[in-house]
Amino acid sequence: MSVKTPIHDFLVNYSKKGFTRCHMPGNKGRNFAHDISEIHGAGNLYAVGADFMSAHDIIAESEQIAARLFGAEKTLYSCSGSTLAIQAMLALIKTAGGSRISAFRYAHRSFISVCALLDFEVDWIYPDEFLSAKLNPADVKDGADAVFVNSLDYYGGACDIKSFADISSPLLVDNAHGAYLVLTGNHPILQGAAMTADSAHKTLPALTGAAYLHVGDKRFITNAKAMTALFGTSSPSYLILESLDLCNKHIAQLKESGAEAFEFIAELKSKLPARESDPLRITINAREYGYSGIELAAELRKNKVECEYADENCTVLLFSTITTRTETDAVQAAFSKIAQKKPLTAVNYPVLKPERAMSVRNALFAPVQNCAVLPLEEAIGKVCAEVNAPCPPGVPLIMPGEIISREVADLLKSFGVKSIRITN
Secondary structure (H helix, E strand, O other), rough: OOOOOHHHHHHHHHHHOOOOOOOOOOOOOOOEEEEEOOOOOOOOOOOOOOOOOOOOOOOHHHHHHHHHOOOOOOOEEEHHHHHHHHHHHHHHHHHHOEEEEEOOOOOOOOHHHHHHHHEEEEEEEEOOOOOOOOHHHHHHOOOOHHHHHHOOOOOOOOOHHHHHHHOOOEEEOOOOOHHHHHHHEEEHHHHOEEEEEEEEHHHHHOOOOOOOEEOHHHHOOOOOHHHHHHHHOOOOHHHHHHHHHHHHHHHHHHHHOOOHHHHHHHHOOOOOOOOOOOEEEEEEEEHHHHOOHHHHHHHHOOOOOOOEEEEEOOOEOOOOOOOOOHHHHHHHHHOOOOOOOOOOOOOOOOOOOOOEEOOOHHHOOOOHHHHHEEEEHHHHOOOEOOOOOOOOOOOOOOOOOOEOOHHHHHHHHOOOEEEEEEOO
């Protein structure tokens, strides 16, 4: 499949022409030849139609190519990760008159922040297990203007997107870890999601910050660019845009040839004490190995393998569509050097449901004179006034506006949190 790379081609040609760069950025291309701003012919990330400086917009053309590859009605590029895509999705629901949303309890902190900014009332959908994206559509409350779920979760579990897509409310999916699902045929946009946020940089060969907003519901196309412009930087990185442009070619090639990385990772996964997870992740049951997940990650680090995430139970290894057998062999060799010990009992991370005292917005924007930062022990019984989210996974363990119980304080302590902002 032949795929054009209009952004990349423009940057290559401009670099060859030897222009004196009397424009931003200040590095003048000396160390980063393709780092430019919106010069003549370079397009405009936030333009609704044709670029105001050119009869042809190379960014719009590249986004159209991505939309065809993903099966979306429209695809918009983000240089601010899935955070921008999530912000834009909720803003689009707001412009459609929405104010109430049913959402996955372990949503990323970016979702919580934009709910506060846009004044959404949130009804939480709780899974049976900590951090798990396996949710029950029956738990969506009546009156929701939209439904927001995660798929994939940090352990590599998936949400039943088709079941949620059958609900009448528009389905928004934080698919930050699953951009590569375009290659497996089960990307959320193909399963009925109205919109998805995909971080290309997590599993595709793109630069950090490269992401997509995919729109599957035509009702949200008209205002999509305007809502990304509302939250996005006015100085988007052409290096990031170029990496998204080149990802189109990468995706098209793998659609034809298949991704060998899937085979290498599956082979490695079969040799390790791994939980069920998505094709580009290996989630190790570290306690079966005789270690906490954090301890096992430290042992792997000694053998030059750095992990994505670790907690008391699990160590998570995240791979990519360009992962090679050499890399998976290196991981296997690292495990072979780690002595297995007597298995440990799993730590129970409870699914807590704190009592709500006020809205997310009112708690986050509480007057400073009504707030204080307290040690956890002193904060018990108080109302949380911040998005306190250990990263990774970047998930708040208690939401702004909720009362901090003893159980919440203990859970926060287990993730290294020592103090928290509260409000009266």
